[in-house]
Amino acid sequence: MSATLTTPPVSTQPPAEHRPTYLNITKTIGSWLLTLDHKRICLLYLLSIALFFSIGGFAAMLVRLELLTPAGDFLTADGYNKAFTLHGIMMVFFFLIPSIPATMGNFLVPIMVGAKDVAFPRLNLMSWYVFMFGSVLAITSVLLGGVDTGWTFYTPYSSTYSNSAVTFAALGAFVAGFSSILTGLNFMVTIHKMRAPGLTWFRLPLFMWAIYSTSVIQILGTPVVAITLVMVALERTLQFGFFDPKLGGDPILFQHLFWFYSHPAVYIMILPALGVISEVISAMSRRKVYGYTFVAMSSVAIAIISFIVWGHHMFTSGQSVYAGMVFSFLTFLVAIPSAIKVFNWLGTMYQGSISFATPMIYALGFLGLFAVGGLTGLFLAAMGTDLHMHDTYFVVAHFHYIMVGGAVMGFYAGLHYWWPKITGRAYPEFLGQVAGTLMFFGFNFTFFPQFLVGYLGMPRRYHAYPAEMQVFNILSSVGASILAIAYILPAIYLAWSFFYGKRVGDNPWEAKGLEWEIPSPPPTENFLKPVVVTEEPYTYTKEAH
Amino acid sequence: MSAQSHTAESRGLAHHFEDFNQQLDASTFGMWLFLITEILFFGGLFAGYALYRSHMPEGFQTASSHLNIFLGGFNTVVLIASSLTMAMAVRSCQLGDNPKTRNFLIATLFLGLVFLGVKVIEYGEKIEHHLVPGPNFDTSIPFAQGQQMFYNFYFAMTGMHALHMIIGSGLLIYFIVRAHQGRYHSNYFGPVEIMGLYWHFVDIVWIFLFPLLYLLGLHLGGH
Numbered sequence: 001m002s003a004t005l006t007t008p009p010v011s012t013q014p015p016a017e018h019r020p021t022y023l024n025i026t027k028t029i030g031s032w033l034l035t036l037d038h039k040r041i042c043l044l045y046l047l048s049i050a051l052f053f054s055i056g057g058f059a060a061m062l063v064r065l066e067l068l069t070p071a072g073d074f075l076t077a078d079g080y081n082k083a084f085t086l087h088g089i090m091m092v093f094f095f096l097i098p099s100i101p102a103t104m105g106n107f108l109v110p111i112m113v114g115a116k117d118v119a120f121p122r123l124n125l126m127s128w129y130v131f132m133f134g135s136v137l138a139i140t141s142v143l144l145g146g147v148d149t150g151w152t153f154y155t156p157y158s159s160t161y162s163n164s165a166v167t168f169a170a171l172g173a174f175v176a177g178f179s180s181i182l183t184g185l186n187f188m189v190t191i192h193k194m195r196a197p198g199l200t201w202f203r204l205p206l207f208m209w210a211i212y213s214t215s216v217i218q219i220l221g222t223p224v225v226a227i228t229l230v231m232v233a234l235e236r237t238l239q240f241g242f243f244d245p246k247l248g249g250d251p252i253l254f255q256h257l258f259w260f261y262s263h264p265a266v267y268i269m270i271l272p273a274l275g276v277i278s279e280v281i282s283a284m285s286r287r288k289v290y291g292y293t294f295v296a297m298s299s300v301a302i303a304i305i306s307f308i309v310w311g312h313h314m315f316t317s318g319q320s321v322y323a324g325m326v327f328s329f330l331t332f333l334v335a336i337p338s339a340i341k342v343f344n345w346l347g348t349m350y351q352g353s354i355s356f357a358t359p360m361i362y363a364l365g366f367l368g369l370f371a372v373g374g375l376t377g378l379f380l381a382a383m384g385t386d387l388h389m390h391d392t393y394f395v396v397a398h399f400h401y402i403m404v405g406g407a408v409m410g411f412y413a414g415l416h417y418w419w420p421k422i423t424g425r426a427y428p429e430f431l432g433q434v435a436g437t438l439m440f441f442g443f444n445f446t447f448f449p450q451f452l453v454g455y456l457g458m459p460r461r462y463h464a465y466p467a468e469m470q471v472f473n474i475l476s477s478v479g480a481s482i483l484a485i486a487y488i489l490p491a492i493y494l495a496w497s498f499f500y501g502k503r504v505g506d507n508p509w510e511a512k513g514l515e516w517e518i519p520s521p522p523p524t525e526n527f528l529k530p531v532v533v534t535e536e537p538y539t540y541t542k543e544a545h
Numbered sequence: 546m547s548a549q550s551h552t553a554e555s556r557g558l559a560h561h562f563e564d565f566n567q568q569l570d571a572s573t574f575g576m577w578l579f580l581i582t583e584i585l586f587f588g589g590l591f592a593g594y595a596l597y598r599s600h601m602p603e604g605f606q607t608a609s610s611h612l613n614i615f616l617g618g619f620n621t622v623v624l625i626a627s628s629l630t631m632a633m634a635v636r637s638c639q640l641g642d643n644p645k646t647r648n649f650l651i652a653t654l655f656l657g658l659v660f661l662g663v664k665v666i667e668y669g670e671k672i673e674h675h676l677v678p679g680p681n682f683d684t685s686i687p688f689a690q691g692q693q694m695f696y697n698f699y700f701a702m703t704g705m706h707a708l709h710m711i712i713g714s715g716l717l718i719y720f721i722v723r724a725h726q727g728r729y730h731s732n733y734f735g736p737v738e739i740m741g742l743y744w745h746f747v748d749i750v751w752i753f754l755f756p757l758l759y760l761l762g763l764h765l766g767g768h
């Protein structure tokens with residue numbers, strides 16, 4: 001029994017055309033825009049973040065084109081600043097942070113806890129509108145001439161020295177932040193208060209533990225960056241000199257407040273992906289997750305530790321060397337729960353009957369990229385090496401291995417794994433495997449050279465560089481075009497399969513979990529009969545293999 | 546419960562909850578989580594305040610001594626009284642007494658508006674004396690830089706607090722209308738209870754703001 005999407009087994013349900021599902025129950029545009037159904041809201045988010053991903057990707061393309069040649073010839077220095085800022089703001093605030101929680105989280109949280117919907121369905125819809133309003137503000141800032149501060153909005157670039165539309169972009173991030181807070185709050189209440197009878201905390205799928213930990217960060221971290229951006233906006237508009245040295249302000253305070261959120265925010269992006277990988281590896285290896293409790297608790301540990309490491313962004317900004325040593329030590333601690341996860345996944349695969357279906361291709365790619373991203377993080381956590389590599393392409397490569405290699409691969413893994421459940425249809429398996437493989441190689445092609453050129457000292461955020469560094473940049477730009485193909489290909493075949501893909505049964509992967517016990521696509525109320533949970537998750541070992 | 550899903554008994558119960566208990570539990574927990582985010586939101590300002598106060602103690606104390614302790618103290622009493630009327634509104638609602646709930650909510654709203662009115666008078670005084678940070682700030686006063694930084698925080702913190710009061714007042718109007726329509730009963734009082742949590746939280750923020758802003762320069766003798 002290999003886990004590939006094959007002809008559906010005899011279904012207990014009538015075919016999807018002949019029964020009400022959340023997709024076909026109403027058909028008007030209004031019924032989608034005013035829907036309170038978490039599954040429809042998942043699709044609203046999916047469409048919107050796909051749009052923002054393409055805007056961010058387009059800006060990345062401009063950056064890579066400029067860096068093909070050492071001279072700054074394609075964009076002006078100013079234009080280049082605006083291109084990488086647009087890339088950062090779109091990708092971080094409008095794609096990565098909502099990516100897995102707002103889409104798969106929305107679809108799966110109520111189903112995995114055995115509920116009809118999230119705790120606050122209206123708030124859930126409102127979160128999407130708030131998110132879209134934030135994106136309108138951010139895009140307005142582009143139309144007003146763009147922003148040149150980098151996605152980090154560092155003062156005084158963003159206060160004293162910027163002539164660009166910073167206020168709009170900062171407000172956009174501020175508003176999108178509220179959407180993130182409200183989504184996290186909704187999920188946390190749902191997981192606490194809406195679990196079906198018998199579904200104890202330690203019977204929850206690991207994806208729920210990951211989403212729960214993510215929500216903790218969203219709730220505790222996001223408000224701090226929100227008030228920080230308000231202070232920047234007050235400084236720009238009313239000249240309240242919170243961070244202006246001329247008025248007695250301290251720009252480093254901004255960095256502290258900003259990274260108090262933005263370091264944990266990295267885990268808002270990666271933790272849900274870690275949860276997806278636990279689900280996919282278990283199902284595709286047909287094995288119970290090895291060390292369930294450790295994997296669950298490592299998510300919580302990552303969430304907690306993430307709040308006490310922010311000072312590693314300020315090793316070179318005049319922070320005291322003793323504070324730096326403490327932050328350096330604490331940062332090393334993150335490696336422990338991360339390594340626990342990786343080794344437990346390997347333990348899960350050991351002696352499993354592994355299928356190389358598309359989700360697993362992405363999951364295996366994820367393992368490789370996450371390992372490289374995590375280990376190079378240790379170079380940067382050590383103060384001595386960081387002094388050399390701070391603000392070079394080494395840093396850029398490191399965080400892309402985590403946030404793109406990790407988070408985006410995890411996103412695609414989950415999207416393919418649950419696509420049959422979300423749509424009731426199969427995606428083309430062969431194309432999926434091709435795209436997954438291409439993404440792994442394209443990614444390494446793009447970003448591995450950046451480790452090398454960064455180690456040689458190429459700083460980030462300049463549009464020109466010395467000629468001897470060109471070969472690395474050419475490799476990187478060529479790799480980026482392969483990566484672009486690997487991103488566009490699934491977008492095309494997934495959109496196609498949404499309408500024309502072959503129908504699948506309720507459990508095409510023969511996987512375990514509440515979501516596989518309900519029809520594909522599910523009815524609006526999710527479960528046709530009351531849910532009672534009587535066993536642990538991932539009971540694959542009961543089957544003989 | 547499901548058999549009587551449209552009877553008066555279950556009016557106000559959302560379809561995805563099992564019963565009123567689960568609904569109340571979920572919404573109360575949700576509000577507490579929201580209040581935690583509020584603490585962190587104001588926390589950023591408090592952190593900044595602590596940092597700059599330690600950098601420029603003289604400026605902060607001098608500026609603080611110019612705030613109107615009488616008006617600040619009066620507002621503190623007003624807000625504490627509004628917390629009392631809010632608590633009584635919640636109690637009446639739990640007992641299913643819609644008219645009483647409405648009246649206590651109106652009293653709360655009235656006190657809230659008194660607070661905002663006094664705030665307007667105070668802001669007016671600051672504008673008159675060129676104590677609003679920015680290009681019009683009177684830089685001839687002693688410790689001008691520290692004083693200006695103090696006023697940055699004064700306006701940001703009390704402004705954010707006032708914004709919360711304004712949002713709270715808007716919500717109060719909504720609940721007054723609902724209570725007037727007789728929407729609540731002894732099983733369904735959750736929204737008013739949660740409104741109460743929010744209102745008390747906004748009061749508590751003021752309890753911290755008052756000493757940090759108004760009493761800091763008390764020993765210098767103010768007005």
Ligand SMILES: [Cu+2]
Nearest residue numbers: 263310312313
């Ligand atoms: Cu960090």
